[in-house]
Amino acid sequence: xxxxxxxxxxxxxxxxxxxxxxxxxxxxxxxxxxxxxxxxxxxxxxxxxxxxxxxxxxxxxxxxxxxxxxxxxxxxxxxxxxxxxxxxxxxxxxxxxxxxxxxxxxxxxxxxxxxxxxxxxxxxxxxxxxxxxxxxxxxxxxxxxxxxxxxxxxxxxxxxxxxxxxxxxxxxxxxxxxxxxxxxxxxxxxxxxxxxxxxxxxxxxxxxxxxxxxxxxxxxxxxxxxxxxxxxxxxxxxxxxxxxxxxxxxxxxxxxxxxxxx
Amino acid sequence: xxxxxxxxxxxxxxxxxxxxxxxxxxxxxxxxxxxxxxxxxxxxxxxxxxxxxxxxxxxxxxxxxxxxxxxxxxxxxxxxxxxxxxxxxxxxxxxxxxxxxxxxxxxxxxxxxxxxxxxxxxxxxxxxxxxxxxxxxxxxxxxxxxxxxxxxxxxxxxxxxxxxxxxxxxxxxxxxxxxxxxxxxxxxxxxxxxxxxxxxxxxxxxxxxxxxxxxxxxxxxxxxxxxxxxxxxxxxxxxxxxxxxxxxxxxxx
Numbered sequence: 001x002x003x004x005x006x007x008x009x010x011x012x013x014x015x016x017x018x019x020x021x022x023x024x025x026x027x028x029x030x031x032x033x034x035x036x037x038x039x040x041x042x043x044x045x046x047x048x049x050x051x052x053x054x055x056x057x058x059x060x061x062x063x064x065x066x067x068x069x070x071x072x073x074x075x076x077x078x079x080x081x082x083x084x085x086x087x088x089x090x091x092x093x094x095x096x097x098x099x100x101x102x103x104x105x106x107x108x109x110x111x112x113x114x115x116x117x118x119x120x121x122x123x124x125x126x127x128x129x130x131x132x133x134x135x136x137x138x139x140x141x142x143x144x145x146x147x148x149x150x151x152x153x154x155x156x157x158x159x160x161x162x163x164x165x166x167x168x169x170x171x172x173x174x175x176x177x178x179x180x181x182x183x184x185x186x187x188x189x190x191x192x193x194x195x196x197x198x199x200x201x202x203x204x205x206x207x208x209x210x211x212x213x214x215x216x217x218x219x220x221x222x223x224x225x226x227x228x229x230x231x232x233x234x235x236x237x238x239x240x241x242x243x244x245x246x247x248x249x250x251x252x253x254x255x256x257x258x259x260x261x262x
Numbered sequence: 263x264x265x266x267x268x269x270x271x272x273x274x275x276x277x278x279x280x281x282x283x284x285x286x287x288x289x290x291x292x293x294x295x296x297x298x299x300x301x302x303x304x305x306x307x308x309x310x311x312x313x314x315x316x317x318x319x320x321x322x323x324x325x326x327x328x329x330x331x332x333x334x335x336x337x338x339x340x341x342x343x344x345x346x347x348x349x350x351x352x353x354x355x356x357x358x359x360x361x362x363x364x365x366x367x368x369x370x371x372x373x374x375x376x377x378x379x380x381x382x383x384x385x386x387x388x389x390x391x392x393x394x395x396x397x398x399x400x401x402x403x404x405x406x407x408x409x410x411x412x413x414x415x416x417x418x419x420x421x422x423x424x425x426x427x428x429x430x431x432x433x434x435x436x437x438x439x440x441x442x443x444x445x446x447x448x449x450x451x452x453x454x455x456x457x458x459x460x461x462x463x464x465x466x467x468x469x470x471x472x473x474x475x476x477x478x479x480x481x482x483x484x485x486x487x488x489x490x491x492x493x494x495x496x497x498x499x500x501x502x503x504x505x506x507x508x509x510x511x512x513x514x515x
Binding site: 017019021022023024025026027099100101102103104105108111112122123124125126127128131132134135136138139140141142143144145146147148149152153156158161163164169248249250251252255256258259260261 | 284289290292294369375391402405406412417422425426437452
């Protein structure tokens with residue numbers, strides 16, 4: 001049950017997607033423009049300048065990052081900086097790249113905390129990196145697809161469902177809890193991830209390293225390698241890894257009859 | 263600007279761009295998708311709601327609806343083939359063609375996948391543009407990060423027909439639960455409740471009757487709200503599911 005609204009303060013978390021000028025929905029744009037205070041974390045300078053032009057109160061939260069600083073501390077700082085004006089009764093918007101709930105802790109936590117404190121808080125959907133991957137690789141996830149953040153996958157030693165596609169996020173920063181200013185944060189982490197995948201998939205299994213493009217002047221990067229080649233392949237912190245299914249799950253003949261496919 | 267190029271003889275070369283409009287098109291279509299629709303020589307569309315149709319025709323008055331394909335007793339496969347045939351006929355004439363579908367164009371939309379592959383195999387430039395999907399809406403409305411809980415996504419019928427390994431440690435999203443077993447639009451298709459009951463029985467086996475699941479319906483117009491209904495698996499057969507129903511099964515602790 002939602003608590004009684006405490007005051008005029010509210011929070012809307014929106015996503016700016018990835019491709020500059022192309023992914024921001026109308027409702028996200030209105031939230032950005034109408035906010036009495038706008039915070040943002042985006043990946044490119046063009047989007048940053050655009051947000052500042054839409055709302056002069058725009059303030060980056062990227063300054064919360066610092067080389068060597070534990071990212072959990074960074075995210076906590078982002079959440080509290082966002083909530084301060086909400087608690088003061090203002091209409092606040094938090095704009096994150098991609099989709100604000102997908103592979104992104106601060107917007108979800110800020111919304112969760114705001115609701116717990118009795119404020120109106122909502123997440124508006126955005127274009128995620130997986131949406132871009134589905135489009136660029138022409139993949140339908142409803143055929144069977146599972147998504148994991150790479151460090152989560154490794155720490156839990158998760159055994160993937162080899163009958164479904166597997167998409168791993170942040171493969172370039174597996175096992176790294178701090179912030180670094182490098183393209184790839186851990187080659188060792190990539191090796192460990194590859195070894196874990198090799199417990200399910202053979203070395204010759206083809207996987208695709210995917211990076212969406214941020215500018216209409218560039219193209220998404222798709223690099224298909226074998227699993228045996230992955231640990232040495234060019235990977236960055238922005239890379240997703242697409243692992244196709246290894247085989248199809250067998251048909252359930254009894255269910256087939258039951259559903260009239262007999 | 264319409265994506266087109268010319269052959270060596272100066273003839274216009276056809277192209278295909280496939281876009282997703284999201285749901286609640288006026289609020290959630292991306293500028294990129296809107297521009298592709300507007301700038302196409304010919305735009306075909308299939309959207310869920312009449313308000314979306316009105317909006318789309320507002321930016322592209324001569325857009326061609328694909329809804330008529332579903333009249334009569336055609337099977338889904340026949341409808342898919344007809345759609346692809348209509349689209350490719352225009353592409354082959356040298357036009358810059360746009361196909362616009364609700365949500366994300368690659369999710370649960372056979373004609374777009376088929377058209378994409380067909381256009382590419384015939385040597386035409388083809389691109390797919392992402393849209394706000396039902397998954398995006400579900401993650402936003404449930405405040406859920408699929409990469410943290412690890413989400414598996416399936417079309418519900420496929421999930422039932424295949425012996426998919428059970429994984430209670432991950433979240434599970436089942437799409438199109440009202441379309442389970444409804445594969446031919448004919449009278450002898452199983453009823454919606456038969457399909458839901460089959461799903462319920464499978465989930466009881468894997469998760470137990472008391473496991474809480476979420477019946478989710480994304481809002482499809484600015485006048486409607488998303489529906490988020492939490493219920494135990496044992497009550498799933500009482501759920502009023504419809505075309506936009508999705509089921510989220512949280513991990514079992």
